[in-house]
Amino acid sequence: MARIEVDMNYCKGCGLCVDVCPQDIMQLNSEIMTQKGYHPATCVDQDACTGCTSCALMCPDVAITIER
Amino acid sequence: MTTTTSSATAVAPQKGKVLFARTPALTDTVTNYCPGCTHGIIQRLVAETIDELGIEGTTVGVCPVGCSVTAYDFYSCDMVQAAHGRAPAVATGLKRSCPGNTVFTYQGDGDLASIGMAETVHAATRGEKITVIFINNAIYGMTGGQMAPTSLPGQVTQTSPYGRDIETAGHPIRVCELLSTLDGVALAQRVTVDSPKNVRAAKKAVRKAFEYQIEGLGYTIIEVLATCPTNWGLTPTAAFGWLRDNMLPYYPLGVYKDVKAGEGEK
Ligand SMILES: Cc1ncc(C[n+]2csc(CCOP(=O)(O)OP(=O)(O)O)c2C)c(N)n1
Numbered sequence A: 001m002a003r004i005e006v007d008m009n010y011c012k013g014c015g016l017c018v019d020v021c022p023q024d025i026m027q028l029n030s031e032i033m034t035q036k037g038y039h040p041a042t043c044v045d046q047d048a049c050t051g052c053t054s055c056a057l058m059c060p061d062v063a064i065t066i067e068r
Numbered sequence B: 001m002t003t004t005t006s007s008a009t010a011v012a013p014q015k016g017k018v019l020f021a022r023t024p025a026l027t028d029t030v031t032n033y034c035p036g037c038t039h040g041i042i043q044r045l046v047a048e049t050i051d052e053l054g055i056e057g058t059t060v061g062v063c064p065v066g067c068s069v070t071a072y073d074f075y076s077c078d079m080v081q082a083a084h085g086r087a088p089a090v091a092t093g094l095k096r097s098c099p100g101n102t103v104f105t106y107q108g109d110g111d112l113a114s115i116g117m118a119e120t121v122h123a124a125t126r127g128e129k130i131t132v133i134f135i136n137n138a139i140y141g142m143t144g145g146q147m148a149p150t151s152l153p154g155q156v157t158q159t160s161p162y163g164r165d166i167e168t169a170g171h172p173i174r175v176c177e178l179l180s181t182l183d184g185v186a187l188a189q190r191v192t193v194d195s196p197k198n199v200r201a202a203k204k205a206v207r208k209a210f211e212y213q214i215e216g217l218g219y220t221i222i223e224v225l226a227t228c229p230t231n232w233g234l235t236p237t238a239a240f241g242w243l244r245d246n247m248l249p250y251y252p253l254g255v256y257k258d259v260k261a262g263e264g265e266k
């Protein structure tokens, strides 16, 4: 089990992490709008994260930190 | 535009093992790239390489004209801004005057293969000990999507509304293949960043190029097939599909020149 943190200052809501996550636990949060006007990505099930880092590897804005 | 947020720095005090975090060679500036643009991935791979090799204090980058024109804001190492296409010439001066430094250029396809083709070919044939990171997104991104020398046959752009016509616009340039014929080139490799697996492979290639430079082997170039979702008119994910369907067949991935190829290296 790993812990994902998405920094909303960096996230531009491009959705690449959502598409690449093999566990399907990343989503764009339509409830929140960042300062720049994007719906940021968020992990909806931290317990299911295997820590594969696929989301972080694909994130163009280096917004994701992953810890185990 | 500097941001101050917790997560970029707050990873250390936790007892958990950090699996992924921002690398220090990147500043905390938010980039001005469009959402989903692969410029961000590629520039991160360069920054991670700089940190892994421990050369941030002795590295100088040259940023070009194009969407990465403000890359001096994104890297912690020294950066120099070059006129359009002239990065290899500037890098030549930087490297020759301070041979102990590691010098890289970060250039788009408009910058490198159009206005900067002469500088590129001559720096390569002179065997300048620099590393060129070449972002091939088959279009001019910054100026709004004009045809680049690397735009594909039939590709619709602002300046080829009926698709690139080979009769009038000629054929796209395969830069790695072209440069691999030159004796000064130590490494010419084409990679892409459309999946975690390919991102890892791209990182290995970038690192290898930096290592070859440090060993003084000659000119090194890593061509990265990239996306420009904005000017291609596609979502970031669909842009990867377009890249795989159209760019990969024309620009095959692979090592086109490696002076150490015979030594059991990849
Ligand atoms: C001497 C000169 N000519 C033309 C331009 C206009 N210009 C700015 S960016 C650019 C093309 C950049 O395309 P590319 O190198 O592919 O980078 P990208 O924006 O796609 O990252 C051009 C032609 C300029 N700034 N300077």
Ligand code: SF4
Pocket: B032, B033, B034, B036, B037, B038, B039, B067, B137, B141, B142, B227, B228, B229, B230, B231
């Ligand atoms: S215009 Fe294209 S290359 Fe430039 S930042 Fe946007 S997506 Fe990236």
